[in-house]
Structures are given as C-alpha cells and as structure tokens.
Amino acid sequence: MKELISKATELAEILKKQEKVLIVSHIDADGITSASIAKKALEDFGIEAKVKFVKQLQKFEIEKIKDENEFVWFTDLGSGQLSNLKDLEFIITDHHFPEGKHERQLNPHDFGMDGSIDMSGAVATLIVANRLSCDERLAELAIVGSVGDLQDSRFGKLVGFNRKLLQFLNGTLVEIQKDVRFFGKQTRPIAKMLEYSIDPIIPGLTGDEASCVRFLSSLGIDPWVRWIDISREEKRRVVSAIVRHCISFGLGYDEIKRIAGECYILLRNPEGCEKRDAMEFSTLLNATARYGEAEIGMAVCFGDEKAFSRARTLLQNHRRNLANGLRTVEEIGIRELKNIQYFHAGKEIKDTIIGIIAGMCLARNPKKPIVAFAESENGIKVSARATYKLVDSGLNLGKAIKASAEAVGGSGGGHSVAAGALIPYGSEEKFLKILDETIGIQIQKSTLSMSSPP
Structure with missing residues (x-):
C-alpha cells in the first residue's frame, strides 16, 4: 500500500508542473468516469484540461495524440501500449494487464493486485486525482466506474482496493444493499424491468411483456409499480419465483447467480433516478460512449441536466440494440x-x-x-x-x-x-x-x- 500511495504522489507531482493536460480515455463507463475524475481534479488545481476518447489506443490514434504536442494523462488505457508511447510526455492510470512496468504508470498489476477485480481505471485515476482535489464526488464516480467495468461480477460484490474505497464511503455517500441486479429497479415498472432483462436472459420472460405481466400477477404483485416501491417480502417472493422459473428452464448456476448480489446506492441522487444506482448509472454512461457521445456521459458526471436527458434517449436506443444483437446471434x-x-x-x-x-x-x-x-x-x-x-x-x-x-x-x-x-x-x-x-x-x-x- 505504501508503494502505491508513493507512486500516486509521484505522478500527482508531475501533473502539478503542467499548465495544460490532454486526457486520453476509453469509450466505456470506466473510461468516462476516469476522464471525468481526471478533468475535475486538474481544473480544481488550476490546470487546463481537455479530453479525447478513443475506442482503442491503436498506432494511428497515438500519432494523432503526438500531433497535439501536449502532456498526456492516459486513463483506463495505455498500459498495454507502453512501447508505442516513447515519444510522448505522459502518465498512465490504468488497470489492464501491462506490457511492463513504467516509472510513470500506476497500475494495480504492478502492486500485486488483479486489475479485473481489485481496481478499475477510475479507482486508479482517483488515487492520483485525490492529490489534486478534495471533491468527494470523484470517489462516487470511481465506484460507478468499477461497477461499469463489472469488477463486482466474480463475487457478486466489489473486492480488493474497490472494497476499501466502498467501505470508506459506505453510510455517507454510498449505501450497500443486497438486491436484484436488473436494470430498471429505480425507474421502470417491474414488468418492463423483467421484459428488458438481458443479463441474464430469463427464458419465457425476456422480450415478452404479456408473460411478465402474467408472471407477476400470479404472485400477487402489481406489474406496473417500480421495484423500489414494493416491500421486502414482495421482493423475496419475486426473486424466489424467478429462480424457480430459471431452474425449470434449465439455466445453470453461473446464470442464476447473476440475478442478485450487492447493489450500490449513491445517496446524493434522488430515488427513481438512473443516477441513484451505480449499475444503472454505469449503464447510462455506457450508452453514451458506445454511440460516439462519450462527452455527453462526461457532462452527466458533472451534473448537466440537458446531457442527462440526451443520455436517457441514448440508453433506450442502447437497450433496443442489445436485444436486437442477441436475436442476430441466434440467427447466425x-x-x-x-x-x-x-x-x-x-x-x-x-x-x-x-x-x-x-x-x-x-x-x-x-x-x-x-x-x-x-x-x-x-x-x-x-x-x-x-x-x-x-x-x-x-x-x-x-x-x-x-x-x-x-x-x-x-x-x-x-x-x-x-x-x-x-x-x-x-x-x-x-x-x-x-x-x-x-x-x-x-x-x-x-x-x-x-x-x-x-
């Protein structure tokens, strides 16, 4: 831990000497939250910052970055392309498996951790950013980044350094709850939450509104209220019925266990809003990134309501495309x-x-x-x-x-x-x-x- 903190301090000191910084980040929820954390921290410290999002750090992208002739902060990428960055002035806060060690890199793998479960790109970025800014909201975004990167999928909860951060925030900015892990708990009628469930797919329910309505009605549950509006006992009844339903269709343990686990509630945000639940927030950000509008996602992280409205529209499109994509795979x-x-x-x-x-x-x-x-x-x-x-x-x-x-x-x-x-x-x-x-x-x-x- 001392070595990690020492490296973060060292990289922060390098940043403090810059007048301008180009942040280069990945187009997903972890990348957007990483870039948002970096940008806010730099600006709080009085350093001018701009952001560039890329799908992958290919050689042609690196050449474009070189043409900018600016100091670069790579967030949520860069560790796998170290040999191609020789002509750049940079630091890296990444969690992907690195090409090797580097004096200007903070990566969990360099400190005996697993970057797929112990620390996201956003958390790696936060560790450096905290030496530039004391804004508590940056830590919330780091949790969203970790959940968006599915760092909680192996054990149904965040572990490693992610856990340390979560425990620090628990009860003040974040609340840990045991709940279903479906998208739409905060915002959709339960029938719609089940109809649009694609991770996992629920045979006989996913994609079939009428079946979802019948399923819930048979349990004495109003299909048109939100998940957050029903009692704990009603939730238990629904979850038990879903598990029995999945078993009857032959789903295995790996699929069924995805139904429930830890969920992370962001207490600053109001109930009934996508930004209230870390998983829903990360899905919203992914929807902006995957359709070439990562800047909209970053604006959402900064509280822009107009951007939030646009992100919700992109999210509806994203969920449709995922459902259509699954049908395409079935066909081919x-x-x-x-x-x-x-x-x-x-x-x-x-x-x-x-x-x-x-x-x-x-x-x-x-x-x-x-x-x-x-x-x-x-x-x-x-x-x-x-x-x-x-x-x-x-x-x-x-x-x-x-x-x-x-x-x-x-x-x-x-x-x-x-x-x-x-x-x-x-x-x-x-x-x-x-x-x-x-x-x-x-x-x-x-x-x-x-x-x-x-």
Whole structure:
C-alpha cells in the first residue's frame, strides 16, 4: 500500500508542473468516469484540461495524440501500449494487464493486485486525482466506474482496493444493499424491468411483456409499480419465483447467480433516478460512449441536466440494440472449435457493443471462452469473454488475444477474463486458429502443473 500511495504522489507531482493536460480515455463507463475524475481534479488545481476518447489506443490514434504536442494523462488505457508511447510526455492510470512496468504508470498489476477485480481505471485515476482535489464526488464516480467495468461480477460484490474505497464511503455517500441486479429497479415498472432483462436472459420472460405481466400477477404483485416501491417480502417472493422459473428452464448456476448480489446506492441522487444506482448509472454512461457521445456521459458526471436527458434517449436506443444483437446471434449461430466458441456479426452488430453481447452469450455456454467479431472502420473488432472458472483453469484471455492479434498484424490485450483486439480484414480464420491453439496450451500447462508431484 505504501508503494502505491508513493507512486500516486509521484505522478500527482508531475501533473502539478503542467499548465495544460490532454486526457486520453476509453469509450466505456470506466473510461468516462476516469476522464471525468481526471478533468475535475486538474481544473480544481488550476490546470487546463481537455479530453479525447478513443475506442482503442491503436498506432494511428497515438500519432494523432503526438500531433497535439501536449502532456498526456492516459486513463483506463495505455498500459498495454507502453512501447508505442516513447515519444510522448505522459502518465498512465490504468488497470489492464501491462506490457511492463513504467516509472510513470500506476497500475494495480504492478502492486500485486488483479486489475479485473481489485481496481478499475477510475479507482486508479482517483488515487492520483485525490492529490489534486478534495471533491468527494470523484470517489462516487470511481465506484460507478468499477461497477461499469463489472469488477463486482466474480463475487457478486466489489473486492480488493474497490472494497476499501466502498467501505470508506459506505453510510455517507454510498449505501450497500443486497438486491436484484436488473436494470430498471429505480425507474421502470417491474414488468418492463423483467421484459428488458438481458443479463441474464430469463427464458419465457425476456422480450415478452404479456408473460411478465402474467408472471407477476400470479404472485400477487402489481406489474406496473417500480421495484423500489414494493416491500421486502414482495421482493423475496419475486426473486424466489424467478429462480424457480430459471431452474425449470434449465439455466445453470453461473446464470442464476447473476440475478442478485450487492447493489450500490449513491445517496446524493434522488430515488427513481438512473443516477441513484451505480449499475444503472454505469449503464447510462455506457450508452453514451458506445454511440460516439462519450462527452455527453462526461457532462452527466458533472451534473448537466440537458446531457442527462440526451443520455436517457441514448440508453433506450442502447437497450433496443442489445436485444436486437442477441436475436442476430441466434440467427447466425455460435460455432465451436476445440477450445473456444465464436460468432461473426459482420456489420449486423455495432463494433462498440459487440463485447457486451459476447458477454451475454457466454452465460448460455460458459464452458469455453467466447470470441466475437464485428466489422469496424479500421479493421475487424475482436471481443473475447470468459468465466473466472476458466481463468482458474489457466486461461488468460488478455495474453492470448494480444499474442494472436500481433501474429496476424493486429494489436490487442486486456484482462484474463475479458480482452479485445483490432485485426486486419480477412485475417479472422488465421486468428482463430492461433487463438484456439494458444488457449489450449494455456489450459494444458495449468493442468500439467496441477497434476505434477510437489
């Protein structure tokens, strides 16, 4: 912990010497909250700051950044591209698996932590930002970033350094509750909350309003009130019925356990608002980022009501696109190789949401990592997702995706459980062959290691 704090202080001192800083961040909820934290902290300290959002830190993006000729603060990205940043003056606050150690980098992996569960990009950024600003709202945004990055998915709650921050805020700015993890608890009628449930998908209910109404009515629950408006006993009744319903349709433990867990209530925000619940807030931010309007998401973080209205419109569109994307995958089908499963969406699914859809599809068959392809402006976007059970068996998607992408002339990386890449058009088949072999070797090595005598 001392080394981490020392590094944060060291990076903050570098920032304090700058007159202007260009913040470069990722287009997702973690990236938006990271950039918002960095921008507010710099401005509070009297440093001029502007923000640039990118899908991935590709070489062509780095060249554009170099042309800006400014000091750069990379948030929620940068650690996987260290070798390409040599000609830049910068600091990095990131949580993705790093290419190596660097004196101007704060990354949880450098301090013995796991960047996929212990610390998000937003929390890494907050640790430095706190040396520039005392604004308590920045810590709230960091929790939203961690939840948006699904750092709570492995254990159904935030752990590691995320937990330390949460415990510090608990009871004053944030309240920890045990509840369902569906989107819409704060804002939608329960029937609509269930109808639009896509993580997990509830067979016979997701996408069918009439079935949701019948299901709730059979339990004596008014389908048209919000989840936050019913009693604790009524909530228990609904959750128990949903679990029984899912079991009757053959859903496995990995899917059913996603129904409930810890939820984080942001006490400054009013009930019935998307910004009241960290998961709903992060989903709202994701909706702005995935459709090229990350700046709107950042404005929402700063309390802009006009931006909030626009974000809600984008969110409605985002939920529709996710539902349509799942239907597209059902139509094109998921193919299996020896060690992986995959689908190619072409232009049918937007490259900025292909990873979300891949994660949803994984829940249906969690025995193999899933790889999804979508066409993008600069090549083929690759998104890969896996379970922590697979990671425990030796899988490291970040390393496997990075090596396989580079072997076909692309670039990529990420976490052990989630990773992405950009590869040249037409290289998908070769990429899949290399990736399938690489993952097979990872798991085989782990199996041999565990079976060998001490």
